[in-house]
Amino acid sequence: MVNYVKNQGLMTASISLENNIQQRWARYRQRFAPKVVSLTDLPAPDLGLAVVIPCYSEPDVIKTINALYGCIRPACAVEILLIINASSADDDAIHRQNEKTLDELSAWATQHNEAGFHLHCVYEKDLPVKHQGVGLARKIGLDLAVSRFAGVGRENGVCISLDADCLVEQNYFVAIAEYFAVNKEDRIAVIDFEHQLEALSDSSHYQAMVAYELYLRYYVQGVRYSGLPYDYQTLGSCFAVRANSYMAQGGMNKRQAGEDFYFIHKFTVLSQCGRIKSTRVMPSARLSQRVPFGTGPAVLQRMGASSEAYDTYDPQVFRDLRCLLEWLRGLADKSELNLAGVQSLPQSLYAFLQQQGIEQRMAEIHSNTASMETLIERFLQWFTPFLVLKYVHFAHEHSYKCKPLIQACGEMLVMFGGEKKGDNGLFGLLCSYRQCDSRKT
Secondary structure, three states: OOOOOOOOOOOOOOOOOOOHHHHHHHHHHHHHOOOOOOOOOOOOOOEEEEEEEEEOOOOOHHHHHHHHHOOOOOOOEEEEEEEEEEEOOOOHHHHHHHHHHHHHHHHHHHHHOEOOEEEEEEEEEEEOOOOOOHHHHHHHHHHHHHHHHHHOOOOOOEEEEOOOOOEEOOOHHHHHHHHHHHOOOOOEEEEEEOOOHHHOOOHHHHHHHHHHHHHHHHHHHHHHHHOOOOOOOOOOOOEEEEHHHHHHOOOOOOOOOOHHHHHHHHHHOOOOEEEEEEEEEEOOOOOOOOOOOOHHHHHHHHOOOOHHHOEEOOOHHHHHHHHHHHHHHHHHOOOOOOOHHHHHOOHHHHHHHHHOOHHHHHHHHHHOOOOHHHHHHHHHHHOOHHHHHHHHHHHHHHOOOOEEHHHHHHHHHHHOOOOOOOOOOHHHHHHHHHHHHHHOO
């Protein structure tokens, strides 16, 4: 039977707080999670993976659960934590669907739960209207996952973030467990993905979805070309994080959208993020406007447009950012700070850096840097992924115009030495970008 309890606080465990993860959990809970959902049963002693799935009016979530159930089992126990959620302001139809989902999955769990694999549902039907959304639901689930690991003293527990419209490859659990066992320095890892394009029969929907995924990959390849260490996809359905590291970064935020971007990049700025390329998540290509931005809204905006009408950022912004790193490396070769060369940067980038107070910022960084070898590292802790995106927008407001997606992606493909696959259309470019991403380790 599915066990679920609503906001009753963490269960009292018989294990003392001598274990490191339990001590960290107690501190984390006091500061970041005063109200924690709990389950009525203790987790398996060998719990190693916990998959967190926010679920808001998801009639087809059973497909995701079945995909997980069909995965090859790892050497540790696995829990699936489904966070069914809504607020008091939601329509009755949302609540009815959530109740139906709970009933269906309760029956599913009765038939399928087994040693080493358990589905648990948490039903939160009255979340604060101000915060209710995927960010809060993901936080509730991830906090619960950490509490489960702490309950049995599992120092190496890994929390996996997935969405309720995704499919996964059969080696999903094994690949994630093996990755974290081998890559001990990585605190978090993003997982390879490909949207479910083959399920689309409507041609305009298909083309819009291809354009959206191509855009996602284009932006990350642009950041990769610049040399900045932020070239990671930030999809909420495609990452896994160590439980201890999750707590160390203050846990998930409550944003209604973009929660994944801000959370994952807490680790990229510290060079603690890796990539899992040995398995894939297949997010749905469905249409939805339930969040301000994301797959659904992006695809809806593109629906019905010709391939020539899709546009994106000019590749020049990534060349600009590449110049920034070259300038920084030049500074690191000198024993004293000299900012005169900043004026030689591309005009748009120079104007942006001036707006951000580059002289004062660099002076502060230099005065607090023991050696020039750490100057670039300190600079990048200031010039975060958010500031990179802010510059890209600034440049297109003041200096550059967006280019057709096909043209920009073709230019970028040449810039990073990719190989053209298939035809000259959007899907041919997407195949090329997918191949380039799959080769990246």
